[in-house]
Amino acid sequence: SAVISQKPSRDICQRGTSLTIQCQVDSQVTMMFWYRQQPGQSLTLIATANQGSEATYESGFVIDKFPISRPNLTFSTLTVSNMSPEDSSIYLCSVEGTGSYEQYFGPGTRLTVT
Amino acid sequence: TQLLEQSPQFLSIQEGENLTVYCNSSSVFSSLQWYRQEPGEGPVLLVTVVTGGEVKKLKRLTFQFGDARKDSSLHITAAQPGDTGLYLCAGVGGADGLTFGKGTHLIIQP
Numbered sequence: 571s572a573v574i575s576q577k578p579s580r581d582i583c584q585r586g587t588s589l590t591i592q593c594q595v596d597s598q599v600t601m602m603f604w605y606r607q608q609p610g611q612s613l614t615l616i617a618t619a620n621q622g623s624e625a626t627y628e629s630g631f632v633i634d635k636f637p638i639s640r641p642n643l644t645f646s647t648l649t650v651s652n653m654s655p656e657d658s659s660i661y662l663c664s665v666e667g668t669g670s671y672e673q674y675f676g677p678g679t680r681l682t683v684t
Numbered sequence: 685t686q687l688l689e690q691s692p693q694f695l696s697i698q699e700g701e702n703l704t705v706y707c708n709s710s711s712v713f714s715s716l717q718w719y720r721q722e723p724g725e726g727p728v729l730l731v732t733v734v735t736g737g738e739v740k741k742l743k744r745l746t747f748q749f750g751d752a753r754k755d756s757s758l759h760i761t762a763a764q765p766g767d768t769g770l771y772l773c774a775g776v777g778g779a780d781g782l783t784f785g786k787g788t789h790l791i792i793q794p
Contacts, residue, residue, distance in 0.1 A: 610786065611786060612688070612772075612783075613727070613784040614784075615781070615782070662726050662727075671715075672717060673717075673719075673782070677726050678725070678726050
């Protein structure tokens with residue numbers, strides 16, 4: 571199993587600012603995933619990040635709002651841009667396990683936008 | 685869009701009691717996963733069920749996949765405070781890839 575760390579673990583940000591979340595994996599992986607977990611809602615996939623190519627975004631998410639970097643096989647960042655209170659959520663990165671679609675998640679970043 | 689409905693949304697019981705939580709859909713999934721998430725942590729995979737009617741046991745936890753592969757249940761025997769957490773089911777299949785339910789918040793009181 572992969573060990574995943576995220577920074578920061580939590581943050582409180584002002585409306586209109588941006589926050590970059592870092593995700594580090596202890597092994598090389600092809601794909602990394604970014605999810606959003608809003609209160610009372612299911613986990614929603616934001617995008618899939620492959621090293622060496624642009625991230626693939628799910629419906630409802632755009633690169634201008636959630637730019638993603640994937641500079642190498644163990645690291646990725648997600649930026650939440652021009653934040654509003656609606657962006658308050660837990661943001662999780664994950665990698666795929668050995669089984670089909672099985673996910674190993676990081677501990678998450680709890681973001682509050684005021 | 686495939687949807688997974690989990691019930692109950694919240695459940696609080698005493699230590700030692702048994703409980704069952706459900707994960708239902710109108711869609712067929714090729715497999716279904718169960719995760720547990722504790723406060724301040726990411727979800728942790730507990731089990732994957734693949735075959736219709738399949739039953740898997742993980743100590744005091746019993747997972748069942750419906751015969752039609754549209755639903756699943758998680759039964760916990762003699763619940764303990766360490767079982768407290770958010771239980772998420774996730775279905776694999778179709779164009780949506782992996783679809784998560786909203787989860788069941790479980791509290792086991794000592």
